[in-house]
Amino acid sequence: MIDSLFNSLYESGGWENIAAPDADLRVMPAFYPGQEASALMQRLLEETPWQQEAITLWGKQHLQPRLSAWYGDPGSAYAYSGVVLQPHAWTPTLLRIKSDVENAAGQRFNSVLLNLYRNEEDSVGWHSDAEPELGQCPVIASLTLGETRTFRLRHKSRKELKPLLLDLADGSLLLMAGTTQHCWQHAVLKERRPRGPRINLTFRTIGL
Numbered sequence: 001m002i003d004s005l006f007n008s009l010y011e012s013g014g015w016e017n018i019a020a021p022d023a024d025l026r027v028m029p030a031f032y033p034g035q036e037a038s039a040l041m042q043r044l045l046e047e048t049p050w051q052q053e054a055i056t057l058w059g060k061q062h063l064q065p066r067l068s069a070w071y072g073d074p075g076s077a078y079a080y081s082g083v084v085l086q087p088h089a090w091t092p093t094l095l096r097i098k099s100d101v102e103n104a105a106g107q108r109f110n111s112v113l114l115n116l117y118r119n120e121e122d123s124v125g126w127h128s129d130a131e132p133e134l135g136q137c138p139v140i141a142s143l144t145l146g147e148t149r150t151f152r153l154r155h156k157s158r159k160e161l162k163p164l165l166l167d168l169a170d171g172s173l174l175l176m177a178g179t180t181q182h183c184w185q186h187a188v189l190k191e192r193r194p195r196g197p198r199i200n201l202t203f204r205t206i207g208l
């Protein structure tokens with residue numbers, strides 16, 4: 001967590017709340033301690049059928065600058081930017097992580113998007129997770145394994161608000177809830193300094 005945010009953090013139930021207008025953001029920095037996080041990272045690197053999806057933007061096809069995989073309950077197909085991802089069936093590794101995340105979040109999830117950022121060149125551009133199938137005020141739990149990358153948030157309309165920068169470290173869990181997706185966008189941008197691999201898992205609830 002960056003220093004400038006330190007004053008706006010307060011603790012509740014192991015969560016650090018991040019004070020930001022029109023958002024409900026919490027972080028658990030050591031949700032999985034070091035060794036457990038490394039073991040899970042290794043298992044997911046090996047077990048996941050990683051794919052580089054093609055997306056359509058303004059009528060043009062592009063390969064996404066990261067690898068991904070979608071898991072979920074049967075029927076939880078996920079559509080965005082011209083891609084429709086059919087879910088893989090849950091693995092024991094992912095079911096175990098899902099149950100840990102559900103206990104911390106106090107909320108059930110029926111799907112998860114895995115992203116693998118292979119190095120500093122991989123990224124996800126500015127967006128909000130506001131697809132209709134996620135519902136009105138989606139709760140999204142985001143687990144980071146591996147390299148620390150900067151997670152940026154910017155308010156959609158209040159341009160006077162400074163972007164928030166969260167350094168999401170190995171084993172950390174971020175919860176985004178309330179009006180966060182309505183009012184804010186987020187991104188993990190390319191970096192110049194060399195970065196090792198990072199896996200991010202965003203647990204979601206898709207209306208079936």
Ligand SMILES: O=C(O)CCC(=O)C(=O)O
Pocket residue numbers: 113115124129142151168186188200202
């Ligand atoms: O990698 C991250 O921390 C964010 C990923 C993300 O925003 C997404 O998959 O929708």
Ligand SMILES: [Mn+2]
Pocket residue numbers: 127128129186
């Ligand atoms: Mn997102």
